[in-house]
Amino acid sequence: MVAAAWICLFAPLAAAAAITLAGNRLSRPGAGYVATASVGAAFVAALVAFASLLGRDGEQRDVSSTAWTWLSAGNLDFELSILVDPLSVLMMLIVTGVGALIVGYSIGYMDGEDEERRFFAYMALFVFSMLLLVQSGNFLMLLAGWGLVGLSSYLLIGFHQERPSAIAAAKKAFIMNAFGDATMVLALFLLVQQAGTLDYGGTFAQAEELASNGWVVNLIALGLLGGAVAKSAQLPLQTWLPDAMEGPTPVSALIHAATMVTAGVFLLVRTAPLFEVAPRIQDLAAGLGAATLLLAGLIALVQTDIKRVIAYSTMSQIGYMFLGAGLGAYANGMFHLMTHAFFKALLFLAAGIVIHALVGEQDIRKMGGLRRLMPRTWLAFLVGGLALAGMPPLSGFFSKDSILASALASGTYGQILLAAGLVGAFLTGLYTFRMIFIVFGGAPSEHVREHLHLHGRKEGPFWMTATVAVLAVLAVVGGGVQIAGVWHPLADFLRTSAEPLVEPSVAQDLITSAIAVALGLAGIAVAWWTYAVKRISPPRPSAARLTLERKFYFDEAYDLLFYRPAVMLARAWGNWIERPLIFGSISGLSAGTRGLARGVSDTQTGFLRTYALAIAGGVAILALVFVSVRA
Amino acid sequence: MTTALIFLPIAGALVVWLLPLRRLWTGSLALLVILAEVGLWLNALIGFDFSGEGLQYEERVSWWSDIGVSYHLGLYGFSLWLTGLTAVVMACAIGYAFWAGRERPRAYFGLMLFLTGAIVGVFAAQDLLLFYVFWEAMLIPLYVLVGVWGGRGRAGATLKFVVYTMAGSLLMLVAIIVLGLEQGTFDLVDGGTSSSTWVFLGFVAAFAVKAPLFPLHGWLPDAYRESSPEVAGVLSGVVSKAAAYGFLRIAIAKFPEPTVDFRIPILVLAAAGLVYGSLLAFRATDLRGVIAYSSLAQLGLITLGLAASNDLGLDGAVLQMVNHGLLSAALFLLAGTIERRASTGELALLGGMARGRPALATLLLTTGVIALAVPGSTAFAGEFLILAGIFQEGWAWAVIGAGAIVLAAMYMLRLISAVLHERRDSAVSEAALDLRPAELGVILPLVACLLALSAWPAAISDRAFARDRAEEAVRGEFRPAGERRLQSEAAGWTGYAPLRARPQREPGRLTDATRRHAASHHVSRVIHRGHFADRPLSGGGAER
């Protein structure tokens, strides 16, 4: 089983290396097949690991394996080790499963692209990095995976190098993630100092001791939360995610919907023992999740780029996951992570089919009436949208409502967050179906009539439509692994990794489900009236709309607070310190030397009598000294 | 062995200077000699006993016995790694120069080989006067290399370089003489420690100028800009490490009390250099400027680690010394190749080099990404150890260091983007070629070493000090355990906050803490070490 886990980890890396080294000798589609095959092999290996894990009892579902000591200093050893337990195996399955589907989809999407090989190398590198993150057995490996995932994201967002907007978006994503890395690294320093180890087992065992130390656990948890917030694009580090849509659609699907952005949630669940002894920080995480889900939902209402709507909805749904994990409903949070991976990837990939068919157009205002022209894609969108809005019996219903039920069961604070979550449910229905009705409803728009380019009767290449179909099926049945109160194999499976802090009762579950579904339907209804039937014109209060369109001015604030001061400081230091230091020091030295020389040369007057006086004076002084010393 | 490591390149230099060969033969001979040096070093590496203690490959001949000067050489773990760094970087530099073609090749290659021997001598010398001899022998070829084969502004650059380093060296000479006479011997291993502040400062001045440490870096930007790429790479990659080495071997080990007294000022200067260098790199307008200021920042970081003087900091500093040496050399050589193609190093005029030049793009991207210390890379490993070490001394330094991580991302990505990504008014033509095989041949080994280290940084961090006890080695002045006079009895070492006492780790054994955790969570962790194999625990200790 451990061997399977190692194979799962290294297969994509091998593919990335192979594609890079083969260069032009590998054909472009060949690179795609190699990448897909490697991720597929990783999925098979993950299944093997999963199966053998199931074959073990609860207590033994926790296997750690070390390859070699990666870094060591004195008493401290940091190993390249992996941990195979239910949580990591679940993530492995999601990453490799959805990953294989998306990489396969890319074979069709990126067909004909000049730099296709580079794309697949980067995608394989990403899958490796993500697997390293989820399989890590200690914090240092987690951080290594964390950073490499950020790197792959940078490479993939900036894939279309000729677009300055893509490059800028890539840099922004990397730097904001680097900020998260910095806070995590500080948390790790504290851990090294206080716990003396970075092993999961070792640190969690000392969690109680650390908690007795006052602020220490809070700082550690805060640092980890900082990294999670940056990676998962939650408040206040969320500005990079919408810009990341500059990358190709499969990248948005894999990295910015299904896997990388969910790494923050994974972190919260994995390090639950540390967060549990820092309850204020855990509450903060839940609060940030709730705030983000509202903020993102509101901003999504005014977006005109199809990918950005889905991006903000991702931000919002991860808010739900943070809410769940922050309240201690770990299994429910992970459940939503899984179903979200399915229906969000579905939505992105279906959007990709639309974009591909419209030859690169992403503005929804130019679309319309695609329902009859691309019926299967419309069906996929419908399935994804309903799942996203949490309509039964699709997967999103079960997962989202389980989180809301946990919120209800978590005391007053939880109930405040529940209110936010319910408002979010309304917004979700509204913005999702706004998008669907605008893109697919009504009569085909002019742009569509001119530019729609279908492959004969098919709506897209085989690889694209097949993978979307698979994801649609998953989005429908994915909820089946956990029906609250009735059967919960997922929660039981994850129990050994992370014991939940809150278990909602069946009654609470039914109440929240009912209200959430009702609100979701209300949102869909409002969207229908506004955009499909066009009876109520959408409201236009200009100030509020402008705020939403400017994404609450976060970008401007960060520019003012961080970027400009850095530039000004650098310029000031360059002028006031560096220039004098480099030029001044040497010219100062030469001027000083010259001045000294001039001063000394002034004593050489050329007058005989001066010299004679000097001799006389010197002798007189010497005589005085001689006499006084002897006396 | 050590004498051979030093005098093989010097002998090669003499041969190159004397034999009237043509350019091709001269260059080939020089390359052959330096590759032989690398081979010799590998031989030394294989024969080195990392679990042993004290000096290895020791050689000692009495020189001036009345004042206690001897020809005393030897290598410790960290000196071995630094020697290897020298050999590898010089090999790549000589290879690059051979391919690029330099005027007066006999003089040039002779000087480069002589420089190699001198630098290895600095790392191996265990006698203060011998150290000084090699230190000056290292600087003289550099003056000539920068001054004769440099760019347009080389006269000013050389003048600044000479004046700064001369000042430092003279202060160090005074300090050496005072220390030697005070102790009665100039030997580093035999001599004891001293608590004289002025002598300490004399040494620190010399090393602070050479490293450089803010604010004594006035010579840095011009020297790095005006020298030829491989000389800049050697300056930044290897010579600065000689200064850091001196700081460790002499200033910290021999002056425990002044080190504690001056810890805060040194940390302030190092942290200032880190932030200052990063910010100026962020706004530098040319390739060489970015790399030069990032070098200043990295040396500040290394000094932070050395000043922390605990296991983490010292191991991290040694690892980062090797990392930065390789990175700097690779970056300067890449900058050289880019400047050849675009005829300029100005970032505003570059751009679009990624299109059609996959090898260049991949190597620059890989090197740049490792240079910004992306987690998982060897540079990150070094930085992590250093900052974790300095965190034990004070959290503020580590926060500053963490901030520098973000700054490094900013300036490195800016560099990569400016060179590789498209730009409207780029001076790079479509016809500029991708990396030629010769260029690949000199840059790829450096990048390959970096990638190998990224997979296994413990190769260096675990093997830099005897039995991986860095703090103990420094406190015991690098003497073998039998002769060690730990300073615990003396007043000196009160400033070091040790890590919380932890139980010794034994492979394969469940610690008490883990057992408690297991009991409370109904989970038994089967912890084993294996190489991709699922072996069951056998009794108390599984074999590694």
Place this chain on the structure above:
Amino acid sequence: MMGPSITAYLILAAALFTTGAVGVLVRRSPLIILLSLEIMLNGANLALIAFSRYHGELDGHDCQGEDLAVAASEVVVGLGLIVAMSRRRLDLDVDRLTTLRG
């Protein structure tokens, strides 16, 4: 011991020395400076002889003998220089001879 006490001799020697010193410092003609130097030397010689007589030893006489020889040689050289200067029609005024300024 007949004759005046040593004090008188010393006072005379001091007076000679001072006169000579003032002459060296104040006068402008090189010839007069040379003359003043001779007076200084004579003053010093007188002091040496006086002390030698006082202590009853011959050391002072020895020094004075050397001193006379030095004085004579120095006068030869100095006069030779002055003659050479006047032959070249140089101004015999030390304040005007300043080619060796720094």
